Amino acid sequence: xxxxxxxxxxxxxxxxxxxxxxxxxxxxxxxxxxxxxxxxxxxxxxxxxxxxxxxxxxxxxxxxxxxxxxxxxxxxxxxxxxxxxxxxxxxxxxxxxxxxxxxxxxxxxxxxxxxxxxxxxxxxxxxxxxxxxxxxxxxxxxxxxxxxxxxxxxxxxxxxxxxxxxxxxxxxxxxxxxxxxxxxxxxxxxxxxxxxxxxxxxxxxxxxxxxxxxxxxxxxxxxxxxxxxxxxxxxxxxxxxxxxxxxxxxxxxxxxxxxxxxxxxxxxxxxxxxxxxxxxxxxxxxxxxxxxxxxxxxxxxxxxxxxxxxxxxxxxxxxxxxxxxxxxxxxxxxxxxxxxxxxxxxxxxxxxxxxxxxxxxxxxxxxxxxxxxxxxxxxxxxxxxxxxxxxxxxxxxxxxxxxxxxxxxxxxxxxxxxxxxxxxxxxx
Amino acid sequence: xxxxxxxxxxxxxxxxxxxxxxxxxxxxxxxxxxxxxxxxxxxxxxxxxxxxxxxxxxxxxxxxxxxxxxxxxxxxxxxxxxxxxxxxxxxxxxxxxxxxxxxxxxxxxxxxxxxxxxxxxxxxxxxxxxxxxxxxxxxxxxxxxxxxxxxxxxxxxxxxxxxxxxxxxxxxx
Ligand code: SF4
Numbered sequence: 001x002x003x004x005x006x007x008x009x010x011x012x013x014x015x016x017x018x019x020x021x022x023x024x025x026x027x028x029x030x031x032x033x034x035x036x037x038x039x040x041x042x043x044x045x046x047x048x049x050x051x052x053x054x055x056x057x058x059x060x061x062x063x064x065x066x067x068x069x070x071x072x073x074x075x076x077x078x079x080x081x082x083x084x085x086x087x088x089x090x091x092x093x094x095x096x097x098x099x100x101x102x103x104x105x106x107x108x109x110x111x112x113x114x115x116x117x118x119x120x121x122x123x124x125x126x127x128x129x130x131x132x133x134x135x136x137x138x139x140x141x142x143x144x145x146x147x148x149x150x151x152x153x154x155x156x157x158x159x160x161x162x163x164x165x166x167x168x169x170x171x172x173x174x175x176x177x178x179x180x181x182x183x184x185x186x187x188x189x190x191x192x193x194x195x196x197x198x199x200x201x202x203x204x205x206x207x208x209x210x211x212x213x214x215x216x217x218x219x220x221x222x223x224x225x226x227x228x229x230x231x232x233x234x235x236x237x238x239x240x241x242x243x244x245x246x247x248x249x250x251x252x253x254x255x256x257x258x259x260x261x262x263x264x265x266x267x268x269x270x271x272x273x274x275x276x277x278x279x280x281x282x283x284x285x286x287x288x289x290x291x292x293x294x295x296x297x298x299x300x301x302x303x304x305x306x307x308x309x310x311x312x313x314x315x316x317x318x319x320x321x322x323x324x325x326x327x328x329x330x331x332x333x334x335x336x337x338x339x340x341x342x343x344x345x346x347x348x349x350x351x352x353x354x355x356x357x358x359x360x361x362x363x364x365x366x367x368x369x370x371x372x373x374x375x376x377x378x379x380x381x382x383x384x385x386x387x388x389x390x391x392x393x394x395x396x397x398x399x400x401x402x403x404x405x406x407x408x409x410x411x412x413x414x415x416x417x418x419x420x421x422x423x424x425x426x427x428x
Numbered sequence: 429x430x431x432x433x434x435x436x437x438x439x440x441x442x443x444x445x446x447x448x449x450x451x452x453x454x455x456x457x458x459x460x461x462x463x464x465x466x467x468x469x470x471x472x473x474x475x476x477x478x479x480x481x482x483x484x485x486x487x488x489x490x491x492x493x494x495x496x497x498x499x500x501x502x503x504x505x506x507x508x509x510x511x512x513x514x515x516x517x518x519x520x521x522x523x524x525x526x527x528x529x530x531x532x533x534x535x536x537x538x539x540x541x542x543x544x545x546x547x548x549x550x551x552x553x554x555x556x557x558x559x560x561x562x563x564x565x566x567x568x569x570x571x572x573x574x575x576x577x578x579x580x581x582x583x584x585x586x587x588x589x590x591x592x593x594x595x596x597x598x599x600x601x
Contacts, residue, residue, distance in 0.1 A: 030574045046498065049458075054588040129520065145498040145524040151588045159574060194490055198519050229519055392494070394447070 008257020010165035011234050012200035015140045015254055019123040027164040027263070034157050036139075036249065037117055038149065039066045039126035041108040045086040046146035047127070051153055059094045060156035066117055067091055068100040068108040072374050073366040106339025106365050109133040109307045113217060114341055116246030120235035120253035125152060130307050130389070132224045136216035137243070138235030138253060140200070143224070163229045164263035166196055169205035172270035177424040179317070180215035181309055181387065181407040182289075183207075183268070184222045185276035189286030190266055197227035199263065202256060207270055208233055213242040214311045221308045222389050225283040275422060278405035281393050289410060293422050297404070299385045301378055302327075302415035305336035305363075306370040306388035309408050312337075312345045314387065318412035319351050321426050327359035328418030334376045335360050336368035360415070372396040385414035429531055429579040433550045434560070435484040435510040437542050442488030444471050446521065449492065449500040457499075460506035467503040481508030484548045488514065488539045492521025501525040501532075511550055513557060515539050526575055529583025533557065535568035552576065 009017070009024060017024050020031035040047065044067060059065055067087055072080035091099045100111050108126065111117075112134055118124045120138035125131065127149050134141035144158065152158050168187055174180075191201075201223040203216075211219070216233045223231025233239075235253045243251070275289040304310065304318045315337060327333045335355050337343045343365050346352055355362045369376025370388040377397035378384050384396055384403045391403035406414075409423035416426055448471035450463060457463050468475040485504070491514035492500060501524045504512065511531040515538060525532040533550060535557050542548065547560040553576070558565040570576070581587045 030572045043497075050585050053585050055592050056588070143520060145520060145527065147498060147527045147584050148523065151527075151584050154588050154592065159578075161572075194493075197490075197516075227519065 007261030008259040010167070010200065010260040010262060011138070011202050011232055011254060011256040012140055012163060012165055012230060014256065015121055015123060016160065016162050018121060018252065018254065019140070025162045027162050029162045031160055031162060032157050033123045033160050035064070035125055035152050036122035037064050037066065037112070037124040038152050039068065039108055039112055039117070039124065039128075039131065040087070040149060041068055041126075041128055042071050042080065042083045042087070043127040043146055044149060045083040047149040047153060048086055048090050050147045050150035054150060054154050056150070056154035059096065059153045062094060062096045065096050065153065066098045066100070066112060067096060068111040069102070069105060070107045071367045071371065073105050073364070074102050076374050104340055106341070107307045107310070107367055109221070110311070110338035110342070114246070114339060116243050116248050119243060119247050119249055119251040120239060121251060125149070125158065130221055130224050132228060132231045133217050133221040133307060135223070135230050135232030136213060136220040138232060138239055140230045140232065142230045161198070163198055163200040165200040165202050165260070166191065167260070167262040167265045168201060168203045168268060169265060170203065170207040170268045170270065171205050172207055172273070173210075174270050175273065177409060177422075178270075178273055178275050179407045179409065180211060180218045182273065182276040183270065184219040185278055185286050185405065186268060186273060187219070187266070188222060188225055188278065188284045189276070191226045192284045193225055193282060194227045196223065199228055201226060201228045201231040202262075203231070203233050204256075209236060211238075212313070213238060214313045217311070218308055222283070225389055275407060275410055275424070277410065277420065278391055280391055280402040280404070283389065283391060283405060289406065289422050292404070292420050295420075297383060297420040299331055299414045299419055300382040301369070301376065301384040302331055302333045302411050303336075303369045303376060303384055303386040303388065304408050304411045305334065305338070305368045306386075307338060307367075308389040309387035310336060310338035310342070312342050314408040315342070315346050315351050316349075317408045319354050321409055321412040321416065321423055322354055322358045322360070325358060325416045325426070327415050331415050331418055333360035333415040334363060334369050336363045337365045339365050369396060385411050385420055387411045429529070429552070431552050433484070433511050433531060433552065435482040435548060436480065437484050437486050437544065437546045437548050438472065438475060438479070439539070439542055439544050440471060440485065440487040440491070442515070443490045443493060444487055445494035446492060446497050446500045447494055450497070450503045454499070460502050463499060463503040464506040467507055476507065479507050479509070482510040483508070484510050484550070485512045486514070486539060486542045486548065487512070489516045491517050493518035498524045498528070501528050501530050505530045513538050513548070513550065526578060527584040529579055529586075531579055533568060533571075535566050537566045541566060
């Protein structure tokens with residue numbers, strides 16, 4: 001097909017055309033998109049006020065609204081308890097059946113992923129900035145503010161400016177001990193934290209075709225750190241197999257045109273790529289891990305968790321290194337699975353025992369230490385090796401705290417060695 | 429929103445993040461009139477006491493970066509800011525501001541032509557910002573029709589209210 005520009009359409013353009021009922025759209029155009037899935041976490045409590053001020057009386061489609069609390073679970077402060085209660089009351093009044101409350105909880109993005117709430121071709125929105133992760137389903141998934149979420153709940157649609165697309169073509173294969181997290185850190189090092197502001201990031205190429213769904217979640221998750229409105233991978237057999245038993249709605253898979261008009265194309269070759277690490281105080285301050293290892297940076301805390309990297313595959317990756325080792329004296333190693341289902345899986349596989357025997361603390365599933373507001377807060381000048389996605393000043397509490405972002409295996413290696421370490425140098 | 433917005437200018441640098449606009453410790457405050465007392469506590473401490481209704485913020489690149497908190501534009505609106513102008517904005521701040529009915533204008537090069545206390549005149553539809561004192565001006569691509577309309581009615585809350593009322597009238601007619 002051709003568009004007005006005489007070029008093909010990107011995946012984001014195809015999906016936004018579908019959701020707005022238009023034949024084609026172009027970057028910069030403002031459209032009214034029909035929302036397929038709306039997700040709220042604690043910040044969703046702020047949508048209740050504007051929802052009523054709008055004079056809305058009922059949610060447009062209770063079957064397409066998911067509430068998942070995750071930042072403070074169970075509530076650790078009175079303020080958090082009040083937010084939770086506002087959401088519970090709203091869900092009860094509006095008969096919203098899909099509330100993932102304490103006991104059935106998890107990080108909101110993981111809840112959407114593992115329960116098949118977002119499917120190929122969808123337009124999904126959430127009150128959290130890392131909603132981008134769900135673009136791995138071949139969808140446009142974006143973070144929005146609470147007032148616009150109120151409008152979405154009232155009308156089932158929202159205005160969007162069609163973003164231009166940056167295409168990231170990846171080829172080559174990941175070497176031993178090098179994983180999808182290293183790939184996305186490498187991309188961040190090139191695109192930088194404002195390089196994709198207002199834009200869509202579309203990953204493709206032979207290496208991306210070979211990535212599993214959990215790996216695709218990781219690379220789409222951190223498009224938020226590039227400033228992107230959304231990040232995605234076109235759906236393929238891997239996507240369909242992942243969703244086969246769990247998809248909540250019918251899929252409408254779309255593909256980018258072969259001659260799509262990309263604003264910019266970035267080529268990445270994984271051949272001989274080292275593990276990567278993002279140093280304080282920005283996710284784009286990326287260096288090859290071996291260079292940082294040589295500086296012998298002592299670690300006070302290690303964190304294996306967050307929506308970026310706390311799926312069962314990530315826990316197994318960390319556990320493979322821990323086997324036969326102990327957490328280094330003086331290091332607090334926090335392991336927090338991304339959902340209750342993952343917690344149970346880890347329990348069955350003996351990973352709880354393995355981590356706790358080694359001297360780690362295995363917590364309830366939540367955002368945990370990722371955002372410095374609940375637990376796992378560090379002291380000023382302390383260092384944390386983390387599998388999460390942000391290392392800005394103050395992210396884990398004090399503005400002086402130093403966070404190094406890396407793969408789950410590198411976090412486990414650092415917990416064992418007591419300093420930033422290369423997983424390839426820890427004998428499994 | 430008027431088509432021409434005029435006001436006294438406060439200037440800020442680049443990369444002012446949402447923490448600099450409203451600190452994380454105030455996020456449990458729900459009343460915007462409480463919130464406004466703490467606006468720019470870190471980035472521009474004299475602002476909260478000295479601001480007058482209709483004042484205009486002129487900032488550098490990437491204004492409003494960081495978290496998705498809507499408290500930041502809420503606090504600016506509550507204190508009576510007439511418009512926020514910057515060389516560029518972070519995505520969610522821009523959306524949140526427009527949705528709250530706070531005129532938000534991205535005009536590359538604008539920071540360089542203003543000093544604190546100048547008067548700015550913004551022609552929203554024509555797409556120009558002028559420094560009334562010096563006569564210097566920069567052009568910007570006017571907001572799309574849809575967003576100008578949103579600002580005119582006062583943001584997303586009144587807009588959706590109108591739409592729901594019209595729908596209810598249609599249903600009962
Ligand atoms: S794990 Fe961290 S980044 Fe992910 S939703 Fe929670 S706080 Fe945000």
